[in-house]
Amino acid sequence: MRVFRKVVLPLVWVAIFSVIAVSLAVLAFDSPPKPAGSGVKPNGEIPVSNTTVERGTVENVLELHGTIVVDPPVSAKAAHEGVINHFFVPAGAKVKKGDNLFQVKFEEGGDDEDSKPTTRYFNSVAPKDGKVSSFTKELDDTVAKGDVVGSIRQSSFRATGSITPLDQYRLIKMPKSATVSIDGGPEPFTCGDLTIGAAETTEPPSGGFGDAAEEPEFRDEPSGGEGGGDAISCRVPADIRVFNGLTMTMEVDAGTAEDVLVVPVTAVRGLVDSGTVWVTGDDGEPVERAVSLGISDGNVVEITKGLKEGESVLEFVPGDDSGPGGEGKGEFVEGYAE
Structure with a gap:
């Protein structure tokens, strides 16, 4: 027992401390090599992203949500x-x-x-x-x-929803009707007299069939579609049973263009009738070009004149806040290149 305490035990402690010392030395002086640098350095240039003019189908169907409202x-x-x-x-x-x-x-x-x-x-x-x-x-x-x-x-009832000013551009050629769906209600139905904007308050005159006057004419509510408000509505057919306050989904079909030239809406400045794109030139520099536009589905827009299939254009309008470098919206920031 005396030998164990005086000889063996001290040797065990010396061995333990030696292992600890070696481990610390390895951690301090033999760390794994650092990964090679990526070579990416800030250079102040804006990264360029191109897209190709392709053929596709544009379905300009706008889906809106709202309620059934009694007149x-x-x-x-x-x-x-x-x-x-x-x-x-x-x-x-x-x-x-x-x-x-x-x-x-x-x-x-x-x-x-x-x-x-x-x-x-x-x-x-x-x-x-x-x-x-x-x-x-x-x-x-x-x-x-x-x-x-x-x-x-x-x-009588109307199906009424809200529409953003930008979406109103998609309805320049205003259809006369929409398709309305009610969860748990009747089958989807066609809803006519489609109107955008706050409807005028038109009181029909009281009629009379007496000796003093002839039968008057009645004036119906205006049924335009060129309004500038943020409400869109259509008249529910009289044979469709609905109730005030029901939630509904309205689909407005403003047209379809098949096998047409298309580019992303982000590539065009101005999305109504005419606009501007930036075509990649032979020297790689973008060249501004005017184009004529057709319908859009909010993601791509039809090009009716000004571009050819296969041409390369900038995917994002120069200086636009929807391109790379911003958080979806914002100014371009300093780019990086290898």
Whole structure:
């Protein structure tokens, strides 16, 4: 036991410390060689990325999301001054456009001492299909021409979504209809009277079939498509059962171009009718060239004039913030080259 403590144990500790010392020396002086440099150094040049003019198909189908919205109430107005003589329907009744709503009694003539005034009656009719939500006048109330006498809550609906100003450029040639899909609802259906922008508030005039006037003309809501707002809507067919507030998806097909020359939209400055691209010259330098444009799907754009198949153009417009070196949007930064 004395030999173990005086001879063996000290030798074991010496061996352990020797191993530790050698390991530390290896770590300090025998590290793995550093990898060879990549040779990439900043040189201040903008990296160039080219793309080739190719043939392809452009499907300009715009998908938008929104809701089903009931058309706003319309007012039934007195089209002649006089006294409310009769209501043809009560509040809450369903009516069709042109149904009689109320009657105004008035007198005309009698300007001469020998003549008596003649009593006339004028029937005002429903301006739209719907339900009479209320009447604001009572029997024997005096009204002036244009006074609101009742309100019609419409039974018609529109599919309404939002559209960005840039997407409106894709709808320069405005289609007349769209396809609307409702999750859990009816089969996808065609929705007509496609409109962009805030629709005008056009109150149809109250009609009348009395002795004092002929049957008036009714003015429908405008059905343009050239508006500048951020709303897009179409009229839901009357035979499609929908409810106010349903979420929907609208697909607007603005045309398809098959077997046409295309380039990425990032390669063109200006994407409506005409634009500019930068063609790679024989010396490798980009040359500015005007081109005529067709339809776009948001990723590629049709080239109708100015380029040939196989030509090489810059993939990104010089100075554009969508090219390399930026975070999708921003200025070009210092490039790197080997």
